[in-house]
Amino acid sequence: MRIIIAGAGDVGFHLAKLLSYEGYGITVIDKDSDKLRYASNHLDVQTLQGNSTSYSVLNKARVSKADLLISVTSSEETNLTTCILGKKLGAAKTVARVSNSEYLLQQEELQLAELGIDELISPELLAAAEIKRLLKESAFTDYHEFDKGKLSLVGVKINSSSPLVNKTVQETAYLNPNFSFIPVAMLRNNNTIIPRSDTYFRVHDHAYFIAQSKGIDEVLEVANKKRVDIRNVMIFGGTPVGFHAARLLSRKYRVKLFETDRERCIQLTETLPDTLIINADGRDLEVLEDENLGEMDAFIAVTRNSETNIISSLVAKNNSVKKSIALVENIDYIHLSQNIGVDTLINKKLIAANSIFKLLRKGDVLSLASIHGADVEVLEFEVHHNSSVCGKALKNCGFPKASIVGGVIRRGTGVIVTGDFVFEDLDHVVVLSKPQCIGKVEALFKEK
Template identity: 50%
Template sequence: MKIIIAGAGEVGFHLAKLLSYESQEITLIDVNKESLNYADTHLDIKVIRGDATSISILKEARIENTDLLIAVTSSETTNITVCVLGKRLGAKRTIARISNTEFVHHKDEIAFTTLGIDELISPEALAASEIELLLNQSAFNDSYEFEEGALTMFGLNLSRTAAFVGKTVKEAAEIFPEIHFVPIAIQRFGTQYTIIPRGDTQFKDGDSVVFITSEGGAEELCRMTGKVNAEIKNVMILGGSKIGYKSARDLSKTTNVKLIEKDRERAFDLADGLPKTLVINGDGRNVDVLEEENITDMDAFIAVTGNSETNIMSCLVAKSKGVKKTIALVENMDYFELSQSIGIDTLINKKLLAANNIFRYIRKGEVVAMTRLNNMNAELLEFKVKPTSKVCNRYIKDIDFPRSAIIGGVIRDGKGHIALGDFKISKGDMVVVCCLPRSIKQVEKFFL
């Protein structure tokens, strides 16, 4: 697959890095010499220095033979222009990064596809949505919805009091036959290895486990693991970034929100734009400021400043003050992979959220949605079953799936099902699959 990425910033470089691992043919365009030199020496890709809105630069990148054009520069105007030009010059599919979420909300009304833009993504809006979902399901440290919640993925750490610790997956299924959830990935405490569970896989104390749940599964999972899905009433947000603003705006509809912003002018602008949010001008790194604003009364603390270290440290302070739910925005992927041992409930990363959103266009088969699991070397993909798919009209137990992949659930006519061996897959079904990277190509073949 030939892919052009316009913009070698954080999102563009991260995408180029991930896609280069997939043996895709990548061309990266940017005006910044240093960014391109770094990408050129660290990745197996082609780089072109120049303005991506230049027709001659796009032609040099062989836009006429491009399968996917991704415009992720810091300027949404540039991104939209690049996609419009790219489509006219022959790009098969275009994706533009935008910061104005009005474009996403009104994309059908504006009909961006007629302009030449197939998809709009906003990393900031994706992060804000992720935060809202995590607070709605406060017992879990990772979550993702398929088809508006018909199936939901939840991640949590098992304690020794969980009902099925010490039992195998098969034993747990026999003891609790009517449950509406199934484990799809496990990471043992203190290891970096991801296990795709089978019937003989044993649940252990300290395991980080990802489950797929259908309707009612979240409540059952909480009950059986001793977790409490506490209602979040009071939220403190550190940082008036775009993510902080969007989170405060959405959360203040149902919760009491305090937002702390260091910059005085920005704090006044936020106060004008967020009438239901209490905006405080202060330095959230100062423990005295946090205590003055009653951090001990907060149910959740969200740190979304532009500094990863500040976000992590302030969340640790919040945790030490008894705050139940902490979420930190981090840019450094090394930190991101350490969330379980750091002691923060959830770390979120804009680059990874954007990459997940874009990656489904890279996968073969009709991939409707995709996410990478936090701290695990596994992907969760939602495929639409075609009449020609190898899985069509077959029972799950008869499908020769690789051992490093598992079907977590099936959505049929908008209803989620925890699909076990005697479930028959039909045309039009949405099938959610969890797999390790090495088995992705094998899995894709089942859905072509």
């Protein structure tokens, strides 16, 4: 597959990194020579300096031979124009990054596909949807459902009071008598570990488990965590992410939104009738206390300043708010959540890149999830009667060492599996894998 990526910023670079593990022929276009040099030095990609809206640049990139053209520059106009022009020149499929939500909400009416734009991605809308998902199970730092919760991926921070501390996976088996969950990853000092029987749990680890529905409460118990109902939510920042988060969350929760700009507050009041808009600085502790910060169940900081979001979230946690989520622009900050006390740090650019990666996997993978800050992807495959794994025991399938099977959904029931488990036709298999092994894992489920 030949892929052209217009834009070598955070979204483009992370996407190129994910795709480069697949062995695709990737060309990255950008006007910034420094960004291209960095991409060339760190990834197995070709680079081309120039404007992606230029006919000559796209021709030089051989857009007529491209299976996919993805435009993710910081300019919405550039992305739309690149896709329209690229499609006219022969690109098989196009994806454009946009910030104006109207394009997404009126996609059919605008007939964008006829113009040459096949898919739209909005980092702001995706980040808001991610925030909504993270609030569903507030006790966890991360939460993904597979097949409507028949299996779930859950993340918890291991504190000193957990009975898991300083024990191996094998030594903690007595805490899981019903075998309703299994550890599949640990994030420790910015390193992602695929656990085996002799892997130790340590204080401050972020541990991730695949669990049956009945196993979720058992994970909370061994991690010494308590499930909390979210009712009251405070959002700091009337940015597009803040607006979309309030729009989604106000359908279920009582939401207050702080914004320092008066004119923006007026706009938000007109468009968010179910949200209380407060024209005040969310960094002012006295103001927050006046608005009952201590009674909030969740605090979400989504201003345009990463440091402001982190600090205000820490203030919220210090005032007994149960769940904190901070938006950060610097991808390097994502790993800090393990050490600084914010429950979850999210980056809209990483979320957007992962969302595009999922688009490419449609058909081959039933669902795909990413873990914030961890160098792994979680994928759900379907077993076909003529795929390599069908009829074989898990231990004999040859899964790469940098991957682990978390569980199987068979005839509507989630099952945590061991090495003797034999795969059957139509099983849905949840696998956690480091990016460089996804292609090998995927090959095991391909129809012959």
